[in-house]
Every structure is written in structure tokens, then in C-alpha cells.
Amino acid sequence: MPVIVLEARDFISPIFLLRTWEVLSSCVTFSLVASLSAEELSQCPQLNTFRIFCMFIWCFFFTVTLLIHIISFIQFHSLIPISWKNLTVTVAVLGALLSLSASVLFPWLLMNREHVRPRAVAAAVSSALTFLAYALESLVLRTQAQEQRGYMGSMSGLLKVLQLWGGCQMVPLVVELLTGTPTGLKPWPFWVTAASHGVCLLLSLVTVVVIVGDFTGRCFLPFDRFLAGFSLIGVLLCMLATVIGFTNILQLRTQNQLVVMETVVSSVTLLAYTVDFAFSIKLLCDRSQM
Template sequence: MPAIVVEATDLTSPLFVVRTWALLAGCLSFSLVASMDAPEPHGTPLSRCRFRTFWTLCMFTWCCFFVLTFLIHLLRVIQFHSLIPVSWKNLTVSVAALGALMCLSASVVFSWIVADHRNPSPRAVAAAVASGLTFLAYAVEAGVICTRDREQRGYMASVPGLLKILQFWGGCQMIPLVALVLLVRHSLVLAEASGLYSADEAWRLWVSAAVYNLALLMSLTSVVIILGDCTGRCPLPFDRFLAIFSLLGVLLYMVATVICFTKVLLLRKNGHNFTNDGSELVVMETVIASTTLLAYTVDFAFSIKLLYDRCHT
């Protein structure tokens, strides 16, 4: 068992400072939100359900990454990280990059919630600011790790690795959106309040849900294999394995993006101005699906280039 040795240089390193910054800002974010009563939004049942879903998602994001960062921080300080059966270099940059993306989403959504409320409290405004500082801390941490020497950083700190984090983030963002859309579809009260989905459009909803879940499962599988240093145990060469997953992701999100733009065109045809209850969910889904499709496309291009270079060396 390694001895616990804490040196002065470890306490003044850039990673120690930014991780401490992320811990403090994240703790401040969820502490402020937990100390105040969630305001009851006005409007339709869909509006209230959307509010509670996004409120819970923000709290989960801050608490989850606070715990992950605290464990990474603690294991690194006491020098026990070598006992963890994962790739430490890939784990730290993965948590930092995903934390930056998730906290960015939480900051935007929570700021939207605060701005949408009639009389936001000072605690809510402070929590929104603290969430923004948390995003900056994780972004700086990911930048510090990615600018290290090639020998000190892992695969997830490269461009293809960061693209896989972006793909995983896109899949995670679709979970609450699809859940809300499912609620709209299957609740008569919400369906009547929104007027967005008819029985003829049910297949689009289920196809989208299947696409997002399958793509998220593929992204999770790729990240787990990399973090667990299991690349040599794949039945196929790992570069081909990643190329196949990237191609499947491109095809799946092409279908999802087409469905999303079809929904947007239907909204425009039906006269919705994207400010009614439920319309903004379709717009958010379209933006995230397009971003994730772009990430899969660029990742697939990198995979093809890697295969081409290896075949000609």
C-alpha cells in the first residue's frame, strides 16, 4: 500500500487549485438551491412538469460531479490513485470535460429558470453565478490536462476522446427531453395543453427514443472500455471497433436529426411561434441532436484517417 505523502508542490499545482475551485463552486451551487424552496411556476401542467424536471437535473448534475471531483481530489492528494483499477489519466480528463459540459447545461437551464420566474430570489441568482463558475473550473481543468505532454495525458485528452465525451453528453441531455416528450404524448392533460403531438406522430417519438438510447449505450461502452484499459480485449482491433461505433452513431443521429427538423417544420406549419409550452423542447432537442451528429461525423473522420494511416505504414 502506498504511503500517504502530501507535498507542498501538490497543494500549489494548477490541477489542485482548479479542482478545489470546482469543489467550492459546485458545493455553493447545490447548497444555495437546496436551502431555498423551489418556486412553484405558473402556467400549464406541462410548464410545471418541465420546471421540476430541469430543477432536479441541475441538482443532480452539481451533486454528482461534486462527489466525483471530491473522490478524485482525495485519491490524488493521498496518492492512492494507483490502486484504482482504471486508467487514471483518462478518468480525470473525462470527468473534467463531462463536468464542464454538464455544468454548462445546468448553468443555462437554471439561468433560464431564474429568468422565467417573476421575482427571482438573491439565492437563485447567486446559485446561477456559482454554477457558471463551476463550469469555468471544469473547463480550465480539462484545458490544463489537455495541454500536458503527450506522455502524461491519455487518449480521452485527444480530440477523438473529447468528441466521445461530447457524444456521451448529447445522449445524457436527451434523457430528460425524451422523458418530457413521452409525458406529453401519454398524458391526456398535457397533450391537450400543448397540442403538439398527435397519434400520427407517435412513431417519430419512439424512433427518436430508441435512437438516443442505442447511441448513448454505444458511447458509454466506448468510454468504459477506454477507462478500464480493456482495449486489448476487444474481439476486433480497437481502432476498427471505434470506427464502427462512430459510423453507427452518424447513421442513428442522422435519423434523429431528420425527425427533429420534421417536428420543427410541423410546428411552423401549425402556426407555433416556439414560445408555447412544449415548443422549446423540440428546438432544444434539434440543437442537441445536430451538435451530437456533428461530433459523431468528425469522430468518424478521425477514425477513418487513423485506419488509413495504419494501413499505409
């Protein structure tokens, strides 16, 4: 079977240019951070988890976007047994959200250091440019017709990406809070929060894999009921984590940024699950009336 490549006009298309921008800026970002010496990075060892998290984001999306770029270039995606339109939208939106997190967390790490090197500042700027590229790609894909952008480009799909972002964002926060429980707080609430968000992250991953893998027709339950059940579980677990987070804030003797961040992320994730659950119930009601 002959390999088909893009035509000349496709090299100046917005999607091609934006993905090239994403690959280059993410590569520059993690290269600059990796070039920093261990001595420079050891000034705040308690924040190593966040630095590793940021590096993972830049490296992961560099790899995934490069693969998508290459497959799109040779027009090989029609031979891959996945929903390509749902995959590209998911990567773009999740890349924008997690790149935004890295663009906030990494400058926050720099604020905890006495001396900031120019390379670290350049990495922070490059990370912000990476977020901008993914945000623009998400916007371009969202302007396409519903048939072209797939389910993950709809409001319900975007909410599921937001839920996945919340689960990913909670990983470094919970790890830091469990390894260094703030003074005046007991560790068991953080274990409950970790378990709640761990289950929510697993549910979000399963949902996205089912949609991107085009397995919706193979579920043992109707897909709309499958989504409604997962959304309800997510609402209950995130509500528990949010209540624990606000309780921890009230019990703190001194302000703790990590506890506040954990509560904010839990609240945003709860909002995403609640709205998604409302969409799922409306869909079930509409189908029952047909």
C-alpha cells in the same frame, strides 16, 4: 504499504486549486438550490425534469471530483486498476460540458417564474463558476504532453466526450417531450428519437468505460475497428434523430423551445459522430498502409 501524500508545492498547483474550486462551487450550488422551498420550485411543475437534471449534474460531479481530489492527495491512484489520466480528463471535460448545460438550463428555469429569490440567482452564478473551473482544468490538462493526458485528451477522445454529453443532454429533453407532446405533433417520432439517442448514449458509455477501464486490449475486435463501428452506428442514428427534429420544427404551428433544443442537440451530436467516424476511417487507412 505507507501512504504518500502531496508535497507542499503541490497544494498551490493549478490542478489542485482548480479541483478545490470545483468541489466548493458545486457544493454551494446544489446547497442553494436544495434550500429553496417546494413552493418556490412548484411555479413551473412542467420543468421539474430539468431541475432534477441540474441537481444531478452538480451532485454527481461534486462526488466524483471530491473522490478524485482525495485519491490524488494521498497518491492512491497507482493502486486503482483504471487509466487515471484518461479518467481525470474525461471527468474534467464532461464536467465542463454538463456544468455549462446546467448553467444555461437553470437560469432558463428562473425566467419561467414570477419572482426570483436572491438564493436562486446566487445558485445560477455559482453554477457558472463551476463551469469555469471545469473548463480551466480541461484547458490545463489539454496543455500537457500526450503521454500525460491519455487518449481521452486527444481530439478523438474529446469527440467521444461530446457524444456522451449529447446523450446525457437528450434525456431530460426527450422525457419532457414524451410527457407533454406539443400540439400538432404525433408522439411516435419522439419515441424514435428517444430510442436512437438511448442507443447512442449506451455506445458512448461503453466506449468511455473501455478506454478508462483500460480494457482496449481485451476486445474481441481490434479497438480501431470497434471505434469505427460504433461511430458509424452513431452517425446513422443521430442522422435519423436530426431529420425527425427538423421535420417536427416544420410541422409546429407555434414555436416550441423544447423541440428546437432537441434538434440542436441532435445536430451537435451528429456532427461529433461524423467527425469521429472520419478520424476512425483515417486511422484504419493509415494502419492498413503500414
